Amino acid sequence: MTTSRTVSSKQFSKSEQADKVLGLWFFIGAEIVLFGCLFGVYLTLNGQTRAGESPEQLFELKEIILSTFVLLSSSFTCAQALIGATQGQFNKTISFLIGTLLLALIFLGLEVHEFYSYVRDGHTFTSSPFMSSFYVLVGTHGMHVLVGCLWMIVLLVHLGKEKVSSYTSTKLEVFSLYWHFVDVVWVFIFTIVYLIGKAVVL
């Protein structure tokens, strides 16, 4: 007797696919409000620092630009994974999704290293209002990256079981939107917190 492997029986209709994607757009609307509030808090408190703790003294831009390139590259690999899924190419989808996961983990590693170096030098969450708002804003973004990593692992398991179908490609499309949004937030964090924070604006 031979056993055959079950390949996906779950499928989404066009309308269901569009509904799932639209649901994530509403979620993105709510997320914009969350990050808007966090940016507001940061912009209010970033002048309240201790001696030696101002953004221009604290931030190492070379590490941050590396994180930025890593995250932007992960957006590209994520888009390639989705293209692979829409073309029904299982290997391309899996390999680009694993690439995205690795880049996300590198980004998280760089962020943990950055936070660790600040804490080691005595710049903790409670040391000043600026540091509190900085950790909350950048940390919330980091949590979103972490959630994205867990989501990717779940997606990889789904793809391994169900292969590429309308069901898994819709899930990948929804995740891809989330991931690009996380990238969009980082572009603003990079510009407003790090670049403008590091420079002295006349």
Place this chain on the structure above:
Amino acid sequence: MGFAAMLFMSGIAFYLVMNKRVISEWTAVVLIGFAIVQVMLQLFFFMDIQTERKGFKWISLSGGLLVAILAIVYLTR
């Protein structure tokens, strides 16, 4: 192309700040402009905001932005 443009703009913004630690208000505006262009590239090239049900997508985005901007203005006034 969108990806390359985003890398290029991030690189230029980084170069501007690394080379001139003291920047004018206009340079800060240019930096924010680069960020906005990058977001537009993400929205159009990667997030397909102009495809099906685009009206709902724009409403969701602009509704979130409106509340976010009001919150920022309220907190920083």
